[in-house]
Amino acid sequence: MLLLSQAESGQLLLQKSRLNLGAVVKDLVEQFQIPAEAAGVRLTADVPSQCSALVDRVQIERMINNLLSNALKFTPEGGQVRMALKPSPECIEMVVEDTGCGIASEHLPHIFDRFYRVPGSGAKSGVEQGLGLGLSFVAWIVKAHRGKIEVESTPGMGTRFTIKLPGDGAGADTLELAGEAASFS
Ligand SMILES: Nc1ncnc2c1ncn2[C@@H]1O[C@H](COP(=O)(O)OP(=O)(O)O)[C@@H](O)[C@H]1O
Numbered sequence: 001m002l003l004l005s006q007a008e009s010g011q012l013l014l015q016k017s018r019l020n021l022g023a024v025v026k027d028l029v030e031q032f033q034i035p036a037e038a039a040g041v042r043l044t045a046d047v048p049s050q051c052s053a054l055v056d057r058v059q060i061e062r063m064i065n066n067l068l069s070n071a072l073k074f075t076p077e078g079g080q081v082r083m084a085l086k087p088s089p090e091c092i093e094m095v096v097e098d099t100g101c102g103i104a105s106e107h108l109p110h111i112f113d114r115f116y117r118v119p120g121s122g123a124k125s126g127v128e129q130g131l132g133l134g135l136s137f138v139a140w141i142v143k144a145h146r147g148k149i150e151v152e153s154t155p156g157m158g159t160r161f162t163i164k165l166p167g168d169g170a171g172a173d174t175l176e177l178a179g180e181a182a183s184f185s
């Protein structure tokens with residue numbers, strides 16, 4: 001709950017460093033292959049080998065972890081989860097999409113709220129219920145990096161999260177206080 005309390009205090013210290021986001025994503029996707037296999041879900045990554053970004057590694061890893069674990073949790077056996085990373089001069093686009101249960105449109109505006117879980121959506125049986133906090137962290141991390149997150153979903157078909165992070169071309173390692181976290185959404 002460290003992230004939550006830091007965020008509640010309204011500030012979070014971002015420790016940005018220049019790193020290869022392509023390698024970070026590849027490593028995380030690799031770590032998720034075992035749970036994906038156990039769930040009978042095909043997990044693929046479409047990631048360039050080089051994609052330089054100035055980000056807080058711990059927070060960005062936490063963000064990707066949350067999105068991938070949701071995708072696996074809400075996708076039935078035989079489904080697919082795909083993660084893609086597309087660098088462009090203006091921004092870095094990150095996509096996590098699944099062929100899972102989807103989210104009805106009336107719930108979409110709330111999924112980034114703290115403690116919100118779609119009623120009755122039910123993660124697959126045998127999968128631990130979450131607290132409904134993961135996506136509120138994700139939204140906060142995106143915001144702290146001055147990025148944007150979008151979600152598109154079709155019930156019964158799947159869900160796609162698209163994150164755009166500013167592609168701050170040059171820049172050195174920095175410590176940065178990102179404020180106004182309390183508003184959260
Ligand atoms: N990939 C997804 N597919 C379907 N529903 C999702 C997906 N990701 C999130 N959700 C819905 O949004 C809710 C909030 O997500 P999150 O904050 O990560 O909470 P948790 O994973 O603890 O339930 C989930 O309970 C679920 O109803």
Ligand SMILES: [Mg+2]
Pocket residue numbers: 066069070130133134135
């Ligand atoms: Mg979650």
